[in-house]
Amino acid sequence: xxxxxxxxxxxxxxxxxxxxxxxxxxxxxCTGVIVETEAYHDSEAACHAxxxxxxxxxVLFGEPGRAYVYRSYGIHALLNAxxxxxxxxxxVLIRALAxxxxxxxxxxxxxxxxxxDLCSGPGKLTQALGIDLELNQSDLSAGPITIEPPxxxxxxxxxxxxxxxxxTKAVELPWRFCVAGARSVSKPWPPGLHDTVAPRVR
DNA sequence: CATGGGATTGACT
DNA sequence: GTCAATCCCATGC
Numbered sequence: 001x002x003x004x005x006x007x008x009x010x011x012x013x014x015x016x017x018x019x020x021x022x023x024x025x026x027x028x029x030c031t032g033v034i035v036e037t038e039a040y041h042d043s044e045a046a047c048h049a050x051x052x053x054x055x056x057x058x059v060l061f062g063e064p065g066r067a068y069v070y071r072s073y074g075i076h077a078l079l080n081a082x083x084x085x086x087x088x089x090x091x092v093l094i095r096a097l098a099x100x101x102x103x104x105x106x107x108x109x110x111x112x113x114x115x116x117d118l119c120s121g122p123g124k125l126t127q128a129l130g131i132d133l134e135l136n137q138s139d140l141s142a143g144p145i146t147i148e149p150p151x152x153x154x155x156x157x158x159x160x161x162x163x164x165x166x167x168t169k170a171v172e173l174p175w176r177f178c179v180a181g182a183r184s185v186s187k188p189w190p191p192g193l194h195d196t197v198a199p200r201v202r
Numbered sequence: 203c204a205t206g207g208g209a210t211t212g213a214c215t
Numbered sequence: 216g217t218c219a220a221t222c223c224c225a226t227g228c
Contacts, residue, residue, distance in 0.1 A: 038209070046209070056224060073210050074221030080209085093209055123210050133223090166209055187211090 003146035006065030006139075013039045013083040013090040018177050020081065020092055020147065022154035027129045027145045030105055032097025032119050033154055034147070035182035038164045038175055040080070042089035045169035049089025059137045060089040067145055069126075069136040076123030077132050081140055081147065095122045095165075095176075098184045100151075105130070121186040 004023070009016055017039040024031050042049035042060070048070070049060040059068050060082055068080040068091050080091035097119035099106060106118045106128040119125035126132070131145065140147055150157075158180035163171055165188050178185050 040209075048209080051225070054225070070209085071221090071223055073208060074223075076210055078209060095209085121210070127211095164209075168208090 003141045003143070003148055004065075006063065006141050009064035009081055009083045009140075010085050011083065013041050013092060014175060016081070016083045017092045017175065018159050020094070021159060021177060021179050022150035022157045024100065024148040024151055024154075025094065025097055025125075025129075025145070026148060027131055028102070028105075030102030030129045031100045032125065032129075032184075033100060033151070033179075034094060034096075035098050035179040036094075036096035036185045037177050038093040038095055039083075039177075040091050040093065040175075041084075044173060046164065046167040046171075046173075047089065047091075049091075053089075057089055060091055062086055062137075065139060065141045067135055067138045067140055069131065069133055071133060072123060077126040078122045079126050079131055079135075079145075093122060094125065096120050096178075096182075096185050097125050097128075098182060099128070102129075116183045118184075120184045124186075 017037040020034050020037055023034050025034055040047035049057045053061055059066055063086055064083055066082040068082050069077050072078045079094045082091050084090040099118050110118050110128045118128050160178045160180050161174045162176045164176045
């Protein structure tokens, strides 16, 4: 299966965040189905690109389809897919995977945790797959990290929207998206009153 | 050049 | 439930 082209990322970031659910993330021998994402856009204060063009945000304002990988809390690498046309600072944070292939490699890096916990968080999945800061700015349509169209059984999924996790600004935006019923989603997931089921967007 | 704040996780009370 | 680990980078002097 071939990787999604850059044009698939040159769309409104909230659309792409939902469209990536069910797609397969691949790095080396490891693959997993994307089951949780969040959208970030320079127009809102939670997005790193909100501060404008700096060395750090350069990639966010650049070509769609690139990886934005940054260090969080001094410890974890978090993986994003840059979206919208160049000149707009926007990205989809990949928050969780349902592991498919390379389980042994993932377990070697993550320890003896249950399968559904191997990639159930943005820092966990980069650790499991071995994705680090050197992959910042790499081309997701060329590799070594790629995102491919949904595999068997993942073509049609119901999407649940909610508030984004771990931020202090623009907390009200319902820009977190999960696959309904997925077990490998990240921790804070008590369905709230503002959660809604959104239509599938491709 | 010094400072402060995280798009988190896991260990511990 | 609380809390520390740890480093990149934006900001301000």
